[in-house]
Amino acid sequence: MSCVVLMAALETTIQRAGATGNIKATREDWLKLALETLISDGVERVRVLTLGQQLDVSRSSFYWYFKSRQDLLDQLLDHWRQTNTRFIVERAERPSATVIRGVMNIFECWVDEKLFDPRLDFAIRAWARRSPATRRALDEADEERVKAIRGMFMRHGYEEEDAFVRARVLYFMQIGYYSLELNEPMSSRLPHVAAYLRSFTGQEPSAQDVEDFSRYVERTVPRSR
Known part of the structure; x- marks a missing residue:
């Protein structure tokens, strides 16, 4: 039996098993479980046998979907890139009428954990302390994020060095905020949004800017936060 025919037969078997509920x-x-484990317990606990036991499936079923544990870890890294990094870059590149609005776009990532999950980001940072390859991926992500934010400032007329420093302050201040695990409710942070916008841009936000961002927060953030 050729390799192609064999793979087709295996795929049919999987589909049938799925239809009968055997998978x-x-x-x-x-x-999902690997991601949750990475966030809660660290990369060293992301083990095929342990995950299989929690899912109540045989270890062999893992290899229908992944070549190896390293393949799974690589896909976790890709998920992180496609969420945390992608959304910061997307928000920074989004057209904005003013620099205030440009910074507000980036602020959306700090408000909505579906755009930027700080727990995942710090799980990756902890992993990077043990893995040179992950360290390189993290450095590349930080650089890509800062570059995108710098580009936003430059589009609004800031000189390159000024834009670079403002981008680093905006980005790394937030990363530091997360690392300190400050448990401040959004209700105590929101009254300072005008001052933050003023500090990051050197310009005065309008009352409409502040109102629009406050409404975004109200729509996005659970009351418990």
Whole structure:
């Protein structure tokens, strides 16, 4: 039997098993649990056998979806890039009428954890202390994020060095805020948004700017935060 025919037969078997309910864990189940484990317990606890036990499936089922544990870890890194980094870059590159509005776009990432998950970011940073490859990926991500924010400032007329420093302050201040694990409710932070916008841009936000951002927060953030 050729390799192509064999793979087709295996795929048919998987589809039939899924139809009869014999497959208990999908690729998404493995990834979701691996991601939760990475965030809560660290990369060293992301083990195929342990994940399989938690999913109540055999270890062999893992290899329907992943070539190896390293393949799974690589896909976790890719998920992080496609969420935390991608959304910062997307918000920084979004057209904005003023620099105030440009910074507000980036602020959306700090407000909405579906755009930027700080727990995931710090799980990656902890992983990077043990893995040179992850360290390189993290450095590249930090550089890409700062570059995108710098570009936003430059589009609004800031000189390159000024834009670079403002981008670093805006970005690394927030990363530092997360690292300190300050447990401030949004209700205590929101009254300072005008001062933050003024500090990051050197310009005075309008009352409409502040009102629009406050409404975004109200729509996005659970009352418990």
